Amino acid sequence: MKIIRHTDPGYPAAASALNRRAEASDAVREVVSGVIKAVRERGDAAVLELVEKFDGAKLTPAQMRVPQAELDAAWDAADATLKSALQASQRNVAAFAQRSLRQEWSFKNEQGATVGEVYHPFERVGCYVPGGTAPLVSTSIMTVAIAAAAGVPEIVVCTPCGRDGTVNPGLLAALKLAGATEVYKIGGSQAIAALAFGTETIRPVTKIFGPGNSYVVEAKRQAFGVVSIDLLPGPSEVLILADKSGNPAFIAADILAQAEHGKDSMAGFLTDDAALLDAVVAQVAEQSATLSRQAQLTPVLEKGVFLMLVPSMEEGARLANDFAPEHLTLITTREQDILPLIRTAGAIFLGNYSPVAVGDFLAGPSHTLPTGGSGKSFPGITADMFQRRTSIIRLDRESCARSEPVVSAISAVEGLDAHARSVFIRGV
Numbered sequence: 001m002k003i004i005r006h007t008d009p010g011y012p013a014a015a016s017a018l019n020r021r022a023e024a025s026d027a028v029r030e031v032v033s034g035v036i037k038a039v040r041e042r043g044d045a046a047v048l049e050l051v052e053k054f055d056g057a058k059l060t061p062a063q064m065r066v067p068q069a070e071l072d073a074a075w076d077a078a079d080a081t082l083k084s085a086l087q088a089s090q091r092n093v094a095a096f097a098q099r100s101l102r103q104e105w106s107f108k109n110e111q112g113a114t115v116g117e118v119y120h121p122f123e124r125v126g127c128y129v130p131g132g133t134a135p136l137v138s139t140s141i142m143t144v145a146i147a148a149a150a151g152v153p154e155i156v157v158c159t160p161c162g163r164d165g166t167v168n169p170g171l172l173a174a175l176k177l178a179g180a181t182e183v184y185k186i187g188g189s190q191a192i193a194a195l196a197f198g199t200e201t202i203r204p205v206t207k208i209f210g211p212g213n214s215y216v217v218e219a220k221r222q223a224f225g226v227v228s229i230d231l232l233p234g235p236s237e238v239l240i241l242a243d244k245s246g247n248p249a250f251i252a253a254d255i256l257a258q259a260e261h262g263k264d265s266m267a268g269f270l271t272d273d274a275a276l277l278d279a280v281v282a283q284v285a286e287q288s289a290t291l292s293r294q295a296q297l298t299p300v301l302e303k304g305v306f307l308m309l310v311p312s313m314e315e316g317a318r319l320a321n322d323f324a325p326e327h328l329t330l331i332t333t334r335e336q337d338i339l340p341l342i343r344t345a346g347a348i349f350l351g352n353y354s355p356v357a358v359g360d361f362l363a364g365p366s367h368t369l370p371t372g373g374s375g376k377s378f379p380g381i382t383a384d385m386f387q388r389r390t391s392i393i394r395l396d397r398e399s400c401a402r403s404e405p406v407v408s409a410i411s412a413v414e415g416l417d418a419h420a421r422s423v424f425i426r427g428v
Ligand SMILES: NC(=O)c1ccc[n+]([C@@H]2O[C@H](COP(=O)([O-])OP(=O)(O)OC[C@H]3O[C@@H](n4cnc5c(N)ncnc54)[C@H](O)[C@@H]3O)[C@@H](O)[C@H]2O)c1
Pocket: 031, 050, 054, 055, 129, 130, 131, 132, 133, 134, 136, 139, 160, 186, 187, 188, 189, 190, 211, 212, 213, 215, 216, 233, 234, 235, 236, 237, 261, 263, 264, 265, 326, 367, 368, 369, 370, 371
């Protein structure tokens, strides 16, 4: 853990280093462009070679898709506690999604033309559900269930399999409940390439959603244009900003919950209270000893966790905006002053009793959120991202006549006389 105080000489540099921009390393970019090229040129064969190389599983093209019967059986076999937990999560997510959906509307413009917007669900989307280091059962709900709530008829999921070629049955159960219509057990950038460009087995989709590691995120970025994408949701992270009202045990628990995501994940803690900083450091040491995922925790605690004593909560909010955290926890007695200052967080958790884990699994908004600083440009997944918008324009003879002088004036400057004629030829 790095501990920096505003009284340290290194503070200005450490504070300005928080002002990040999301960019993949050259090495990741190169690997991914090689993968995309291979999948475009050689389809299934390339996908399966890469699955063997990165995930150690030997599959045939016929084994790529999880049969519907296996999805159904996974749901039937899931234990009752898991089923009701997944259902509770899905109910909250669907209810939240309903409120985010856009409705069609229209109005008459100044010339009397009817103009408006209509929305249709995308026909066929891809949702990536990570599975490299943990089977992200919750991500099934946080992507697929939202697509289903938006009315998307074809929801194609890719998720990596283990060396034995199987996918965690709890994950399959969640996908079934959430409403996945096709599930392929392939992961990584090869899965994104297959979804974007298609292979003999996988028909291409038009938009790709969902989080993943740096390879998955870079593949989505490189596929952009051929498909659209939701955002760039990479390795998970949290930033906690608290004044002396913060509970050190709760804060340490949230830092550790973040750290157990493993490689590349980050947790930061900013406070204006020196005693709280010390108490959180002590709590992290005490609590971390009793957790199971030491292999994931240790490297993150060494490299990915920083604690900073800032001169004020206002300065903390400024640094939080620079960092643009995926999750921001704000604990302060001055919420009305500090909350309005936060503009770039993917999701904001307020007060001592709002653990990020409840947002991960249950609360309602998608947990698929921007990371790596991309929150400055992208929001997290919302239901309306599964809707394609188009505009509608209808004129009658009268509104056409009233539009003519404006069209003629602009056509004259642009030198486009056919444009002007196409209006006045209508007898106006
Ligand atoms: N931002 C969010 O909203 C959000 C939500 C959930 C999860 N996540 C993040 O998703 C990530 C999931 O990562 P993961 O690794 O566990 O699973 P993953 O499914 O994203 O990636 C696993 C795949 O990566 C590929 N891969 C691994 N090493 C590679 C290499 N050297 N070269 C090329 N490809 C390689 C493999 O094909 C493998 O199938 C985590 O970082 C987690 O924090 C983010």
